[in-house]
Amino acid sequence: MSPWQQRPPNASAAGGLAPRGNGTGRAERGSAVSVAIPLTMMLTGIVGNALAMLLVFRSYRAKGSRRKRSFLLCIGSLALTDMLGQLLTSPIVISVYLSGRPWATMDPSGRLCDFFGFSMTVFGLCPLLIASAMAVERALAIRAPHWYASHLSPRATERGLLAIWAAGVALALLPLAGLGRYSLQWPGTWCFISTAGGSAFAAAFASLGLLSLVVTGACNLATIQALVSRCRAKAGGAQPGSRWGRIATETLLQLLGIMCVLSACWSPLLITMLRMVAEHGAGPCRGESPRWEVRRECDLSLTAVRLASLNQILDPWVYLLLRKILLRRCRQAASAVSKCSNAECRERSLTASEGTRRTAA
Template sequence: MSSGTRCRGGHNGSEPGAMRPRANATGRAAEGCGAVSVAFPLTMMIAGIVGNALAMLLVSRSYRAKESRRKRSFLLCIGSLALTDLLGQLLTSPIVVSVYLSDRAWDAVDPSGRLCAFFGFSMTVFGLCPLFIASAMAVERTLAIRAPHWYASHMKTRVTKAVLLAIWLAVAAFALLPVAGLGQYALQWPGTWCFISTGDSLAFASAFAVLGLLSLVLTVACNLATIKALVSRCRTKATAPRSSKQWGRIATETLIQLLGIMCVLSACWSPLLITMLKMIFSHTSFEHCKGFSGETQSSELHKECNFFLTAVRLASLNQILDPWVYLLLRKILLQKFCQAASAVSKCSNNECKERSITLSEEIRRTAA
């Protein structure tokens, strides 16, 4: 999903924007471009594959542990998110690397244009699926903490599996709409990736951006509700039995993971989704980037094209950062959250330290 170069000059018409892959202007980047090395997408691909594979391994071990019975639905969501990101890396990154190795000439890799449609389909599926899965995770944690009795009675792992399957199928059906003539996937500037055309398929592009933003809003709202519930619980006196305390530790750990993934999703996807909506409402597209040359470009055009490319690169980082949030930031975020919760809710420092130490021991036992 990594894309492109940062072009500063080139021949007129050699920079394809939202254009059909079989057009006369090919996907070759301008001769005067300051090219990004093939090492950039290759490094991103390796980091994404390694991170998601490790996350899936850790989730698998945690899922089989007896102590994780109460959060198996959440672990299923985490594992599904890692699997989705891994598939996205495996299906899109090799194409980008091949285009780079072909001197960023898309037509040399995809003379028929079918690979462009597949790439755009993959970008859509593996863009919306992580957003929807993150929303499902946030809803699951909200129900687990705010309605524990209902959750214990109704939220079984088979329900979680059905929801995840429904998300994948629904997103795949949505991404196939261009096959039915509702929307179009097109080669995007600077000719190293394909995505939804904002010039010819406003309804389809609008639906993608709106669905993505709605999922982000739902994720944020559910996490805020969960935080409020946890802070309220922390303010009560520690009179609950040990099992309830253990459930509180599990809930706090998963909330920290949710917050990390939520921040990554928002930071990575918000710029691209908002930019797409801005283009749609202003009835513009980035097709004008195909004429991006050193002699004719304006300062505003230069900024718009580069910002769009930066937004795409940020979105591509989502598949890489998600698993590392789960792998590396669990313990660190938990400690920081305990400190903040202690200051806000006047919890005792000893209680927070005890929770952190107990969780660290549980993590070491799970990883053993």
């Protein structure tokens, strides 16, 4: 999902909700966004997700990882899905941008547009569903550990992930059955679900995405509440359990990061799609000569898609790569605060202040 190119201000915006292959939408070399940006984002996403899969593979093969193998399977599947989405969509966008030609001249049959829209739908919806599955898995592991240990095995997790991918592919294939269609989107460098005419297909995609966000947020909040309660109970006990506290802190940071990234990246696009469906596709980008105010609305819609595309890059860092980094930084900060709060540090500060007074005198 990488529609990062933008046309010059005097270009027509008719291609935003028009049928594919209408000839509008030119990705010119003089555009406001350099091709270096989508290229850098593609490489960053591929490297980050590949590194995440490597770390997941090493952790999965470790002897002490049996209890968290289901979670590792979900993380690895998410990284694989995000990387495939980058590999299938970003090169097409970059090629259209570099060619400087309208999409219709490169794709007169519209099949490339269908493929691009299919990829955007599959690799946009599946990460949201996988994130929901991970949130449910963590909530069950914390709040119902006995049921989790006896019912949720890695094999069951694999079947669940296969069901998610199958559901994403089945939804993306609905246009082949005549239920919805993919169309060229403004500014003419990418294709996605058409919202014209109050598309039920677009409404289904947006509704499923928002439902995934709600489920993820609810499960993460439930997990955070359970972790806080356990931390308070252990703090009042004879043995606080520093290792458990470290794991709880790590999990809390990760869950908060997941909630913030998912909400910030996906909510604008999903809400915009539902609004456009409710307006029967009468979006501001349908005009032939959009005024400055209308063009600003078009840019806001495009920004929503760009935020969603950022999710593929941020996912591996939020879910895996930043866990130990963030925890290490927090431990270092806590250690520095504790050292500066002891009596020895206070004595040194008093001595230094007395020396400063004598020098000033």
